[in-house]
Amino acid sequence: MSDHAEQERTAVRVAVAGGTGAVGHHAVASLRAAGHEPVVISRGRGVDARRAAGLDAALEGVDAVIDALSVETLDGGETVEFFRATTQNLLAAEARAGVQHHVALSIVAIERAPFGYYAGKVAQEQLVEAGDIPWTILRAAQFHEFAAQMYDRAKIGPLRVAPRMRTQPVAAREVGDALAAIAAGGAAGRVPDLAGPREESLVRMVRAYARAIGARGWLPAVPVPGPFGRAQRDGSLLPDASATLGRQTFDQWLAGVRPAR
Numbered sequence: 001m002s003d004h005a006e007q008e009r010t011a012v013r014v015a016v017a018g019g020t021g022a023v024g025h026h027a028v029a030s031l032r033a034a035g036h037e038p039v040v041i042s043r044g045r046g047v048d049a050r051r052a053a054g055l056d057a058a059l060e061g062v063d064a065v066i067d068a069l070s071v072e073t074l075d076g077g078e079t080v081e082f083f084r085a086t087t088q089n090l091l092a093a094e095a096r097a098g099v100q101h102h103v104a105l106s107i108v109a110i111e112r113a114p115f116g117y118y119a120g121k122v123a124q125e126q127l128v129e130a131g132d133i134p135w136t137i138l139r140a141a142q143f144h145e146f147a148a149q150m151y152d153r154a155k156i157g158p159l160r161v162a163p164r165m166r167t168q169p170v171a172a173r174e175v176g177d178a179l180a181a182i183a184a185g186g187a188a189g190r191v192p193d194l195a196g197p198r199e200e201s202l203v204r205m206v207r208a209y210a211r212a213i214g215a216r217g218w219l220p221a222v223p224v225p226g227p228f229g230r231a232q233r234d235g236s237l238l239p240d241a242s243a244t245l246g247r248q249t250f251d252q253w254l255a256g257v258r259p260a261r
């Protein structure tokens with residue numbers, strides 16, 4: 001069989017829910033580079049997974065779905081509602097479309113500390129595990145890009161802050177590559193966590209990111225109050241020794257960040 005014919009035979013059509021996001025766009029690029037056929041699901045592309053608008057058309061002929069959706073709120077109720085609704089809507093549409101593999105991206109250690117966003121991810125994992133679509137769940141550590149997300153989102157009033165946290169961040173590109181490879185294979189259940197090559201301080205990451213984009217100003221290190229903040233600081237949210245480790249360090253990633261214009 002020629003290389004081209006071989007590729008045609010093994011190429012899969014994979015919908016990436018959140019395919020324009022920090023990790024989702026890397027999964028899309030990785031699928032394309034491997035000769036697969038990605039389909040992007042996002043509101044910007046006219047498909048709303050929360051309202052189930054446009055899902056059936058998006059999943060036509062799709063073999064596997066990667067769920068890399070996220071919601072920009074830290075409100076527990078809203079997060080749980082978002083991940084429940086989007087997961088239920090995706091799984092139901094997948095069943096109608098005959099999708100054979102649901103790949104969910106989750107976060108390392110979400111059951112170890114009480115936090116609204118993590119509660120949403122726990123609810124998502126439970127629905128996937130209880131569902132009828134064969135599944136794989138990959139938990140990843142915080143992305144290097146988390147420094148940028150925290151710089152943009154962590155504020156007390158108008159003041160930007162850097163939350164204290166021990167983390168072992170991983171390149172979103174490497175997580176995207178892992179998701180693409182998983183989606184092209186069969187359902188595997190829970191696979192080993194994916195983390196970065198070394199532990200970092202989130203405070204240092206956010207401050208270094210701010211410097212890299214040319215931002216000035218005071219970025220105070222802030223301990224998040226309560227049991228979740230304690231877990232962030234005491235290492236409870238770090239990956240176990242069984243995690244697969246990525247290659248790119250935070251500083252290598254940061255070297256590619258350009259000053260904002």
Ligand SMILES: NC(=O)c1ccc[n+]([C@@H]2O[C@H](COP(=O)([O-])OP(=O)(O)OC[C@H]3O[C@@H](n4cnc5c(N)ncnc54)[C@H](OP(=O)(O)O)[C@@H]3O)[C@@H](O)[C@H]2O)c1
Pocket residue numbers: 017018019020021022023024041042043044045047048049050051067068069070071105106107108121140141142143144145146149
């Ligand atoms: N960030 C991290 O450090 C990290 C670490 C480990 C795991 N994760 C997990 O990775 C996943 C993705 O996170 P991310 O940081 O890449 O997210 P992100 O950059 O905020 O991207 C979110 C994506 O979801 C889409 N989206 C949001 N609401 C939608 C809706 N109702 N219907 C369709 N699409 C919708 C967005 O596109 P539109 O706005 O156009 O709809 C976008 O493509 C999350 O589940 C998160 O828990 C994140």
